[in-house]
Amino acid sequence: MKKEHLLFVLFSIVLLPLVSACSVGVARTETREINGVTAVSINTIGEFIIQQGDRESLTIAGPNNILRNITTDVVGGTLYIDCPRDILGDSLSHVKYTLTVKELNEISLSGAGSISVPTLSTNQLGITLTGAGSIKLNSLNTQDLTVLLNSAGSIDISGNAVNQNIVISGVGSYDGSDLMSRTATVVMSGAGSAEVWVSDSLNVEVSGMGSVSYYGSPSVQQTISGLGSVNGKGDK
Known part of the structure; x- marks a missing residue:
């Protein structure tokens, strides 16, 4: 009896990696045809790299059985990337997308x-x-930046934006401390946080427990209700 049990354990150890490999699928890279993309809407898990270049392209790397369930459609200039909700698991998070666009006006x-x-x-x-x-x-590098953060996620941006408009609800965080801008508006509800870098004017509305920190010496108009806060951190 003990011998049979030992054989079963050894057999399971040998078989488990094979079963796991079959369930995950063979890794490969796939190229999808895209054209005229100026916006991207992503409704799945994975690692996405978006770069600006002269030729549009989209490559997806991951398990074969996952790739065949990923849909990529361009409608009205927006690239929609999606995967059925029942395709879950750790393997989905390891899918890597590389998107090259000529112009990009929206990321979702x-x-x-x-x-x-x-x-x-x-x-x-x-x-x-x-x-x-x-x-x-x-x-x-942009003239106008608009950010809508409705979650527990995080957004981190560096560079230059003449104007930025930030709306945060929930417990999300926005780090624009290295994004130099002339004007900024931050509207926050919930317990989120935001950091901005502004030279001319800053308008802040905070309700709940949110916090806004800013670099620079802008003129500040603020409306706070609840336990929210607005703090200046001086010039950079």
Whole structure:
């Protein structure tokens, strides 16, 4: 009896990696055809790299059985990336997307994915984050930036924006401490946090327990209700 039990354990140890490999699928890279993309809407988990270049392209790397369930459609200039809700698990989080666009005016992320944008130059940019995801732009150059953060996610942006308009609800965090701007408006409800860098004028509305910190010496108009706070951190 003990011998049979030992054989079963050894068999399970050998078989388990094979079963796991079959369930995850064979890793491969796939290229999807896209054209005329100026916005991206992501409704799935994964690692997303968005870069600006002369030729549009989209590559997806991950398990084969996951890739065949990922849909990518361009409608009215917006690239929609989605995957059925029943396709979950750790393997989905390891799918990597590399998107190259000529122009980008809008980024929308719903879920727990992560988006990284090394450099981006555009006249105006809108960012919407819903869920526990993260968005990071290392070098943004834009005239007008609008951010809607409705979640527990985080957004981190560096670069230059003449004007920025930030709306936060929930417990999300916005770090624009390295995003130099002339004017900024921050509207916050909940227990979120925001850091901005402003030279000319800052308008802040805080309700709940949210906190807003700012660098620079702008003229400040603030309305606070609840336990919220607005704090100046001096010049950079």
